[in-house]
Amino acid sequence: MTKLLEWLIGGLVFLVVWATLITDTAFFQVSDQIKEVFIPLPVYLLIVFACYSLASVGYGVMTFNDCIEAHRSLKKEVSEAVDDLKRKGMTM
Amino acid sequence: MATGTDRFVGAGMIGFSLIVFIYYTLWVIVLPFVEKDHAIQQLFLPRAYAVIIPIVAGIVLLFILTIGFCLIMSKNKDRKKTK
Numbered sequence: 001m002t003k004l005l006e007w008l009i010g011g012l013v014f015l016v017v018w019a020t021l022i023t024d025t026a027f028f029q030v031s032d033q034i035k036e037v038f039i040p041l042p043v044y045l046l047i048v049f050a051c052y053s054l055a056s057v058g059y060g061v062m063t064f065n066d067c068i069e070a071h072r073s074l075k076k077e078v079s080e081a082v083d084d085l086k087r088k089g090m091t092m
Numbered sequence: 093m094a095t096g097t098d099r100f101v102g103a104g105m106i107g108f109s110l111i112v113f114i115y116y117t118l119w120v121i122v123l124p125f126v127e128k129d130h131a132i133q134q135l136f137l138p139r140a141y142a143v144i145i146p147i148v149a150g151i152v153l154l155f156i157l158t159i160g161f162c163l164i165m166s167k168n169k170d171r172k173k174t175k
Binding site: 048061066 | 110121124146
């Protein structure tokens, strides 16, 4: 079973449980106060996930060192490749 | 460590996501348990917006991505035609 399938099934199970709880069709009832917190829960979890993604991208941006040597060698390789292709007739 | 602008942008992203997380958590989870006439209720919009705003933002995002995708596809087709 792939990870995607696992997550989709987990998400489906969560949604089914959520739907039964907010429509009082489960075999136990929840109080009105708890229901008020429960109703926006899927949207809330989505927003939390988005915040976590943004924060981890920001953290990666902050801690990634500049690789000057790799930058220079990459520029050199790119210009070599462009010259080579120009010689062989491609337009850039 | 990464250089100047990178660190600033990264810190900005982390700060923004922290602010959104804290505000949204207070709004959705903490506020229902606070009495109706507490001062802090003034800082938050009516709770219906806690669901409407993310959904509308999601739809707008999908819209922008679709338009961007169509623009890129049409630019690609034009380039293939004139070649």
